[in-house]
Every structure is written in structure tokens, then in C-alpha cells.
Amino acid sequence: MRIAMIGTGYVGLVSGVCFSDFGHDVICVDKANQKIDMLKAGRVPIYEPGLDVLMAKNVAAGRLSFTTDLADAVDGADAVFIAVGTPTRRGDGHADLTYVMAAAEEIANAVTGYTVIVTKSTVPVGTNRQVQEVVAAANPKADFDVASNPEFLREGAAIDDFMRPDRVVVGVENDRAAEVMAEIYRPLYLRDFPILTTDLESAEMIKYAANAFLATKITFINEIAGLCEKVGADVKEVSRGMGLDGRIGNKFLHAGPGYGGSCFPKDTAALARIGQDHAHPMQITETVIRVNDEVKKRMIEKIREACDDRFNGKIIAVLGVTFKPNTDDMRDAPSLSIVPALIGGGAKVRVVDPQGKSEGEALLPGVDWCDDPYAAAKGADLLVLLTEWNEFRALNLSDLAAAMSTPRMVDLRNIYSESKTLKAGFETYVGVGR
Numbered sequence: 266m267r268i269a270m271i272g273t274g275y276v277g278l279v280s281g282v283c284f285s286d287f288g289h290d291v292i293c294v295d296k297a298n299q300k301i302d303m304l305k306a307g308r309v310p311i312y313e314p315g316l317d318v319l320m321a322k323n324v325a326a327g328r329l330s331f332t333t334d335l336a337d338a339v340d341g342a343d344a345v346f347i348a349v350g351t352p353t354r355r356g357d358g359h360a361d362l363t364y365v366m367a368a369a370e371e372i373a374n375a376v377t378g379y380t381v382i383v384t385k386s387t388v389p390v391g392t393n394r395q396v397q398e399v400v401a402a403a404n405p406k407a408d409f410d411v412a413s414n415p416e417f418l419r420e421g422a423a424i425d426d427f428m429r430p431d432r433v434v435v436g437v438e439n440d441r442a443a444e445v446m447a448e449i450y451r452p453l454y455l456r457d458f459p460i461l462t463t464d465l466e467s468a469e470m471i472k473y474a475a476n477a478f479l480a481t482k483i484t485f486i487n488e489i490a491g492l493c494e495k496v497g498a499d500v501k502e503v504s505r506g507m508g509l510d511g512r513i514g515n516k517f518l519h520a521g522p523g524y525g526g527s528c529f530p531k532d533t534a535a536l537a538r539i540g541q542d543h544a545h546p547m548q549i550t551e552t553v554i555r556v557n558d559e560v561k562k563r564m565i566e567k568i569r570e571a572c573d574d575r576f577n578g579k580i581i582a583v584l585g586v587t588f589k590p591n592t593d594d595m596r597d598a599p600s601l602s603i604v605p606a607l608i609g610g611g612a613k614v615r616v617v618d619p620q621g622k623s624e625g626e627a628l629l630p631g632v633d634w635c636d637d638p639y640a641a642a643k644g645a646d647l648l649v650l651l652t653e654w655n656e657f658r659a660l661n662l663s664d665l666a667a668a669m670s671t672p673r674m675v676d677l678r679n680i681y682s683e684s685k686t687l688k689a690g691f692e693t694y695v696g697v698g699r
């Protein structure tokens with residue numbers, strides 16, 4: 266198959282690289298010249314484990330290339346994937362479809378021969394039909410079908426998720442489009458990964474429902490964590506006791522500083538908005554959004570308490586600012602609400618993050634970036650563990666405690682324990698829900 270991938274961000278690049286590894290001919294397109302220049306030079310603009318090696322392999326095999334010329338990439342393609350951003354529209358919570366529709370119009374003017382136009386971006390129900398209308402209006406002669414193919418990869422484990430998915434969801438309207446999609450995903454189909462073929466609307470809904478459900482699960486355990494603190498229970502034990510129940514499962518049951526990232530906040534907001542538009546309020550999702558905001562505020566209070574109720578004049582070392590480990594993505598990371606609150610209160614904040622600096626520098630003005638946790642801890646009044654990078658899981662606690670002015674830790678990922686930290690010389694350990 267010849268594939269054009271429009272949008273070469275976290276999803277477009279990973280999908281393009283993986284499709285080329287399936288054996289397809291893939292051209293990845295982006296409007297950002299700088300990104301394409303980097304890719305052409307063999308450099309990966311994002312941090313995603315394993316992506317550089319897989320990309321180099323497929324470029325060398327002649328199956329993968331990069332361009333800013335959308336028309337050139339679309340010309341003669343069997344399938345054109347739209348993988349552009351769908352951020353929250355300012356003011357109303359809707360998914361902003363400007364980039365999707367602009368791409369659809371450009372694709373319409375460039376298609377030659379039968380083409381399946383596939384939306385991989387996360388989009389509200391009805392968007393694929395809108396894409397269909399936009400393309401038909403822009404080019405009445407275009408021979409095409411639309412397909413919905415939402416993406417479920419997790420940043421940090423994106424290649425494995427793409428290559429070994431729990432399922433692939435394909436929304437189509439006819440057999441012709443279904444056959445092209447089946448050919449594209451044949452390597453997965455042959456290895457018995459479930460390929461779920463549905464109508465367009467169901468495919469679009471599956472993505473929002475899945476993300477809202479996961480956000481709900483995280484928020485549920487975060488709310489339970491708050492109650493654990495009041496009643497003297499340990500949320501880690503509670504999560505374990507719940508997660509061993511096969512009906513519940515242990516994933517997404519780790520209490521922490523609230524969900525963030527490039528998907529959950531915007532997708533829950535969009536789902537809530539879709540419900541309002543259809544006079545069917547998504548009450549659970551709306552509550553989840555509100556509770557998640559409260560969770561983040563509670564984290565700030567937790568840190569304040571650990572600082573003798575004032576940030577002013579304190580030196581705080583923050584470990585991890587990306588929204589989760591193994592990515593450089595800072596979009597809607599909890600750190601973006603927490604760190605400015607510390608600085609706003611007068612604290613001096615030092616940050617350590619294995620990959621977050623290039624994105625984070627502009628988003629977290631006023632922090633000092635340090636290379637390692639021990640340098641950040643030197644003379645600090647408090648250490649806050651915010652993102653659970655592997656690098657932070659086996660720290661030498663005695664060295665950290667010895668380096669600090671007042672050895673106190675707020676562990677927002679429950680990596681360590683009170684007994685261990687106190688034994689190592691910390692005077693205070695504060696976790697979440699314990």
C-alpha cells in the first residue's frame with residue numbers, strides 16, 4: 266500500500282514509521298519545516314523509546330520518507346491518514362477541528378485515483394461525515410471513501426502499542442474502504458490482533474469512551490486516596506485489593522497528582538461538550554474533570570504543608586515534570602499547575618527531568634534546571650517527586666537526605682515509603698492516600 270500520513274507529531278510519526286515497518290510505502294507530511302528538516306537529517310523531533318532505530322531502518326529500506334509537500338505525498342496514495350492535532354477549542358471545550366478540516370480540503374485537491382481518507386486524530390462523532398462533505402465539496406470529482414481509525418497508543422510505549430495493539434478500530438461505510446484498511450493492517454490481522462470493524466460513528470465514539478473511562482478510573486482512585494488520608498487507610502493496599510478483582514483490573518489504579526497529558530484533559534472536555542450539544546449531559550465525565558482539578562489543587566496544599574505552610578524563601582527540588590515517564594511531552598502535565606504555584610508563592614524551584622527540558626524551558630519560566638537529583642537536592646528544603654521516571658525509582662535516599670537543608674519528601678507517585686525514607690534520614694515523608 267502507498268500511504269500518506271498528514272501530521273508528523275507523536276501519533277503521525279509513530280504510525281508512519283510502524284506502517285513502513287509493516288512493508289508499506291509511507292510518506293510523512295508536516296507543515297512544520299523544521300520538523301521535516303530534522304527528520305530528513307535522520308533525527309527524531311520527539312522523545313519516544315525505540316523510534317529512532319525503527320525510523321532509520323525503514324528510511325534505509327526506502328519505504329519511509331518525509332516532506333512538506335502534501336500534494337506530492339497524496340498523489341497516487343491508496344490511503345491518506347489525517348493525524349493532525351485536535352486541541353481544545355478556546356473557551357468552549359469543543360475539539361478544535363480547524364487542522365483536520367484544513368487538511369481534508371488540501372487532500373481533496375490532491376487526490377488522484379481511488380483513495381481512502383482515514384482520520385486517525387481523535388475527533389467528535391460526526392467528524393468523518395464532515396470530512397466526507399468537505400472533500401466532496403472541494404473536489405466533486407474525487408474518488409474516495411472516508412474511514413475512522415482512532416489511535417490508542419500510549420506515549421512512552423508507542424511502538425509496542427502500535428505493533429501489538431489490544432485492538433484496532435476501523436469505522437467504514439463500505440467494503441471497498443474496508444478492504445484497503447484490511448490490507449494496511451494485514452500484518453496485525455495475521456498475528457490475530459483483534460481488528461474491530463464498525464460504522465463511522467461507533468469508531469469515533471469508542472475513542473472518547475475509552476479515554477473518558479480511563480480518566481474516570483484514575484480519578485476514582487485519586488478520590489479514594491483523599492479519603493484514605495482522612496481515615497488512616499493506605500491507598501496502595503486499597504488499589505491492590507481492588508485490582509486483584511478480575512472485573513476491575515489493576516491498571517490505572519495508581520493514586521497520584523491527577524491525570525494530565527496530551528489526551529485525557531482535552532478528550533474528557535470534548536466528550537462533556539458533545540453530551541451538552543446533544544442534550545445528554547455526561548455527568549460522570551463532567552464530575553471527573555472537576556474532581557481532577559481539585560486533586561491537583563490538593564497536591565499544592567500537600568506541598569505547602571510540607572513546607573511549614575509557606576513557599577516563600579523555600580528551595581524545592583522537583584523530580585520529573587513531563588506528564589508521564591518516557592516522553593518529553595509536557596502538554597497539560599500536572600507540573601504546569603503545581604510548579605507555577607510554588608514559584609508564585611515565593612519558592613525557588615529546581616527541576617530535574619531526563620527529557621523534559623527542551624519542552625519545559627518555555628513552559629516553566631523561573632525554574633533552575635539541574636542535571637541530577639543530588640545536585641537539585643543540595644541545600645533544598647523539600648524534594649517533590651512528581652513524575653515516576655525509572656531514574657527516580659532507586660535513588661540513594663541517604664545521600665539525598667544528607668544533601669538537603671531540611672530533608673523532607675513529598676512523593677506524589679508513592680514510589681517510596683515512610684519507613685524507608687525516615688530510616689535514610691528524612692524527617693518527613695508525605696505520599697498520596699497514605
Ligand SMILES: NC(=O)c1ccc[n+]([C@@H]2O[C@H](COP(=O)([O-])OP(=O)(O)OC[C@H]3O[C@@H](n4cnc5c(N)ncnc54)[C@H](O)[C@@H]3O)[C@@H](O)[C@H]2O)c1
Binds near residue numbers: 335348416420528
Ligand atoms: N499523543 C498521543 O499520545 C495520542 C494518542 C492517541 C491519539 N492521539 C490523537 O492524535 C492526534 C494527533 O496528536 P499528536 O499528539 O500526534 O499531535 P501533535 O501536535 O504532536 O502533531 C500534530 C502535527 O500535525 C501537523 N499539522 C497540522 N496541520 C497540518 C497540515 N494541514 N498538514 C501537515 N501537517 C499538519 C503539526 O505541525 C504537528 O506536527 C490528536 O487528535 C490526538 O488527540 C494522540
